[in-house]
Amino acid sequence: MARTFTPPKVDTKDEIGPVTLAYAFQLKAKFDSAHRETTPHGQRVFQNITGGTITGPGLTGAVFPDSGGNYGAVRSDGVDQLYARFMVKAGTGEWLYFSHVGYHRPDGYFRIQAYFDADAQGPHAWLNDAVLIGSAEASQDGRDVTFTYYQAL
Numbered sequence: 001m002a003r004t005f006t007p008p009k010v011d012t013k014d015e016i017g018p019v020t021l022a023y024a025f026q027l028k029a030k031f032d033s034a035h036r037e038t039t040p041h042g043q044r045v046f047q048n049i050t051g052g053t054i055t056g057p058g059l060t061g062a063v064f065p066d067s068g069g070n071y072g073a074v075r076s077d078g079v080d081q082l083y084a085r086f087m088v089k090a091g092t093g094e095w096l097y098f099s100h101v102g103y104h105r106p107d108g109y110f111r112i113q114a115y116f117d118a119d120a121q122g123p124h125a126w127l128n129d130a131v132l133i134g135s136a137e138a139s140q141d142g143r144d145v146t147f148t149y150y151q152a153l
Contacts, residue, residue: 020153024132025056027147029063031070034142043074047142049086058151059124060091080104082112094122100147102136110136114149 029052037044047070052063068086075081081103088096102112112134116127134149 021133021150022153023056024058024130024149024151025054025060027054027063027149028052029145029147031143031145036074041073042076045070045072045074045080047072049084054088054090056149058149059088059127061088061096063088064095078106090124092123094119094124096124096127104136104138108137110138112136112147112149114147 030050031047032050033047035046048066049063049069051065054061054063064087068084070082070084072083073081081101083099083101085097085099088098090096097117098114099116100112100114102110104110114132114134116124116130116132118124118127120128131152132149133152134147136145136147138145
């Protein structure tokens with residue numbers, strides 16, 4: 001059974017000040033079947049993204065089909081490394097370049113960090129400097145993945 005990352009509201013003090021995690025949005029992504037090849041650098045994985053939706057207080061929109069996918073690798077310990085890039089059309093009509101990196105262990109533990117490239121003058125310019133982390137849960141065949149993102153404030 002996969003563990004789901006649901007952090008409590010946290011305020012901690014460190015050398016740089018307080019850190020709080022706030023729920024940002026959920027991405028429900030649909031992928032094609034994984035294409036795998038063994039290379040001198042290990043097993044490479046590609047999954048084309050075929051669509052999806054984003055909902056939440058921080059962002060709403062839709063994944064543009066066939067705009068990219070996951071260009072991952074499988075480590076020798078069985079952990080999938082994720083390197084995904086694709087495009088999102090926000091509910092405002094703005095196009096966003098989306099990428100995330102992370103890993104998915106065989107026991108279901110799934111962690112990611114997301115990055116955006118948005119119009120510097122657009123309604124989602126805040127995403128250009130946002131630190132977004134999260135967790136995910138994948139269907140048995142890995143074609144439907146629900147990512148949940150939190151913003152570090």
